[in-house]
Amino acid sequence: MIYEKYIKLLYVDLATKKIRVEKRTDLYDYLGGVGIATKLLEENLEPELDAFDEKQPIIFAIGAASTIFPVITKTVAMFRSPLTGELGESYAGGRLALTLFLAGYDAVVIQGKAEYPSYLTISRNNVEIKDARALWGMTSEEVGRVIREREPGGGKRSIIRIGPAGENLVRYASVCVDTYRHFGRLGLGAVMGSKNLKAMTVVGDRDLPVGNFKEYFRIYQEIYKRVTDTEIMAKYHDAGTPINVEPLNAAGALPTKNLRQSVFEYGDNISGETFVKKNLVRKMACTGCPVGCIHIGQFRREFDKGHDYEAVSVGYDFELIFALGSFLGIKTSDEILMMIEAVEELGLDAMSTGVALGWATEAYMKKLVTEGETIIPLAFGKTDNYIKAIEYIAARKNEFYSALANGAHYASDKYGGKDYAMTLGKNEMPGYHTGYGAIIGAAVGARHSHLCNGGYSFDQSMKEFDKDKLVNAIFEEEKERCLLNSLVICLFARKVYDRKTILAVLDSIGLKYTEEELTAIAERIYKAKIRIKKSLGFNQMDVKLPKRFFETQSASGLLNEKTAYELMLMYNNKVEEMMAKPC
Amino acid sequence: MLVYLELSGWFKRYTNEKTRLEIDIKPGTSVIEAITSTGIPEAEIGLITVADVKVTHDHMLSHGNIIRVYPVIIGG
Numbered sequence: 001m002i003y004e005k006y007i008k009l010l011y012v013d014l015a016t017k018k019i020r021v022e023k024r025t026d027l028y029d030y031l032g033g034v035g036i037a038t039k040l041l042e043e044n045l046e047p048e049l050d051a052f053d054e055k056q057p058i059i060f061a062i063g064a065a066s067t068i069f070p071v072i073t074k075t076v077a078m079f080r081s082p083l084t085g086e087l088g089e090s091y092a093g094g095r096l097a098l099t100l101f102l103a104g105y106d107a108v109v110i111q112g113k114a115e116y117p118s119y120l121t122i123s124r125n126n127v128e129i130k131d132a133r134a135l136w137g138m139t140s141e142e143v144g145r146v147i148r149e150r151e152p153g154g155g156k157r158s159i160i161r162i163g164p165a166g167e168n169l170v171r172y173a174s175v176c177v178d179t180y181r182h183f184g185r186l187g188l189g190a191v192m193g194s195k196n197l198k199a200m201t202v203v204g205d206r207d208l209p210v211g212n213f214k215e216y217f218r219i220y221q222e223i224y225k226r227v228t229d230t231e232i233m234a235k236y237h238d239a240g241t242p243i244n245v246e247p248l249n250a251a252g253a254l255p256t257k258n259l260r261q262s263v264f265e266y267g268d269n270i271s272g273e274t275f276v277k278k279n280l281v282r283k284m285a286c287t288g289c290p291v292g293c294i295h296i297g298q299f300r301r302e303f304d305k306g307h308d309y310e311a312v313s314v315g316y317d318f319e320l321i322f323a324l325g326s327f328l329g330i331k332t333s334d335e336i337l338m339m340i341e342a343v344e345e346l347g348l349d350a351m352s353t354g355v356a357l358g359w360a361t362e363a364y365m366k367k368l369v370t371e372g373e374t375i376i377p378l379a380f381g382k383t384d385n386y387i388k389a390i391e392y393i394a395a396r397k398n399e400f401y402s403a404l405a406n407g408a409h410y411a412s413d414k415y416g417g418k419d420y421a422m423t424l425g426k427n428e429m430p431g432y433h434t435g436y437g438a439i440i441g442a443a444v445g446a447r448h449s450h451l452c453n454g455g456y457s458f459d460q461s462m463k464e465f466d467k468d469k470l471v472n473a474i475f476e477e478e479k480e481r482c483l484l485n486s487l488v489i490c491l492f493a494r495k496v497y498d499r500k501t502i503l504a505v506l507d508s509i510g511l512k513y514t515e516e517e518l519t520a521i522a523e524r525i526y527k528a529k530i531r532i533k534k535s536l537g538f539n540q541m542d543v544k545l546p547k548r549f550f551e552t553q554s555a556s557g558l559l560n561e562k563t564a565y566e567l568m569l570m571y572n573n574k575v576e577e578m579m580a581k582p583c
Numbered sequence: 584m585l586v587y588l589e590l591s592g593w594f595k596r597y598t599n600e601k602t603r604l605e606i607d608i609k610p611g612t613s614v615i616e617a618i619t620s621t622g623i624p625e626a627e628i629g630l631i632t633v634a635d636v637k638v639t640h641d642h643m644l645s646h647g648n649i650i651r652v653y654p655v656i657i658g659g
Contacts (some may be wrong), residue, residue, distance in 0.1 A: 231627070236657065241657060243654060243657065244656050247591065248656060250630055250651070251630045251637070251653070422610055434656075450657045450658070454658070456656070457656070460629060460655065529592060
């Protein structure tokens with residue numbers, strides 16, 4: 001906690017309704033954010049129990065400098081993932097980090113299952129578990145609106161909530177944070193649903209005088225200038241991450257139609273430029289960010305006969321355009337926004353939904369499943385049917401959609417088509433078929449996300465392919481991100497927050513660390529994550545890479561399956577070497 | 584000799600809003616030299632193709648080549 005020698009934790013037991021606050025000095029060994037969340041997960045996890053067992057914890061954590069420096073805007077959530085069965089780690093922006101910071105909590109640990117649907121309200125001096133039975137069944141948008149009207153604290157409040165998919169335990173259900181941000185990946189929404197927890201609000205209204213204002217302001221200004229006056233972050237504000245569609249498609253790296261192709265013939269129709277020209281209406285920022293990378297697009301929808309139309313606004317980003325666009329052969333920006341709106345309302349992770357539907361479409365085409373199971377014919381490019389399929393997943397409509405609600409890995413175990421169920425470590429793939437870096441990065445990443453180590457970026461930056469260099473780069477980046485995430489810095493700003501800057505930030509708020517200590521913290525966090533994964537039965541060499549990765553041209557050419565497994569083994573050896581070293 | 588540069592929209596900020604440029608270069612000029620001569624910073628340059636084929640920065644240009652330049656991929 002800023003200016004204090006302890007980390008302040010709020011424990012909430014939804015079953016017994018017991019609330020307690022703890023102050024811990026030992027957690028500074030893990031700095032904050034993902035560091036303390038990992039340690040708390042390790043302490044509270046029940047490895048032998050299912051992800052939905054009521055004893056499993058959910059942990060939300062922020063860092064010591066959250067939202068008081070530019071782009072340090074995120075909150076981390078950790079849990080046992082119901083999708084992969086192992087480490088669950090997800091990040092969201094919005095106002096949550098600021099409100100936790102100003103409510104005075106570094107982390108919140110939620111345990112137990114509420115007797116009936118409930119929502120949790122947290123403020124500086126009060127924590128309450130309230131009746132949400134009337135909210136159960138509502139969409140993310142509806143429940144947000146009701147809580148906004150019902151609860152005090154507007155302007156200093158964050159509202160996070162789940163939709164019907166979370167209630168129905170869809171294993172990749174997301175959590176909507178302040179309307180346009182999400183804990184998207186790995187099924188936090190389902191874990192909240194399993195606890196009968198429909199929503200959580202945090203009101204932060206503490207007045208916190210800045211200690212050593214002169215030094216704080218000097219460092220703040222330095223970072224602010226780098227963020228706003230240089231080109232480092234410009235693209236994120238400009239067209240945003242959708243700018244990636246064009247270069248990835250040109251490079252033959254844009255996963256298309258369940259990765260049957262890596263070039264999309266309608267790529268220009270769904271490029272960042274097209275979204276800017278046809279749909280972009282607004283840009284927004286998370287609290288504490290001067291960049292504003294959240295792009296809001298609008299599409300027109302007829303809601304009644306007789307020329308009655310409404311304009312619907314939804315946030316869009318590259319990964320959503322990939323998963324609900326090229327991956328499903330969707331040809332226009334308007335249709336992609338319609339798909340995004342569907343997953344948004346129902347509370348699903350867009351990436352897992354799109355990739356799971358990609359598998360389902362191909363399984364239907366290859367007659368592994370029939371229309372009796374899919375209810376509607378699934379075909380690439382057919383938006384209306386996909387929107388119905390999204391509704392069926394969220395509702396677990398029948399046995400087939402219930403399997404699909406457990407993820408592409410599970411569904412392909414049941415129905416076949418493993419070679420084209422595009423998951424890595426049971427998590428649906430990200431939108432980069434750039435080369436070995438992208439595949440191995442997600443396969444070995446602690447949570448099997450492209451954000452664990454940015455493996456895809458090495459496919460771009462490495463002048464020539466070198467196995468040792470690639471494995472080392474991924475390994476070092478994975479560790480360094482443990483440090484960045486212990487401050488919960490938005491990873492878009494990772495080039496701004498180098499070691500020197502991190503030390504200056506910490507120093508200006510009274511936390512003295514050396515560079516060696518930061519290195520040790522990063523490794524300590526990574527080791528704790530690996531311990532958790534092992535306790536949950538994870539073995540890196542059990543990860544199977546779908547054959548489709550090696551059948552479709554990537555930006556680095558046709559990839560070799562044997563080489564990919566060799567890289568994974570090399571990485572695993574490095575991890576084992578690290579784990580063998582004393583702490 | 585003349586080569587033609589076709590740019591992704593992002594690069595307009597460096598080229599007075601133009602997305603197509605004609606550049607007069609000396610024989611022996613590499614593709615990266617030709618592109619950066621327009622004011623586009625090397626750090627911003629991702630994929631480059633010449634005559635629709637992916638090339639490296641040191642690729643030597645010929646008269647009439649059509650060069651396409653794409654920005655570096657961004658993300659977390």
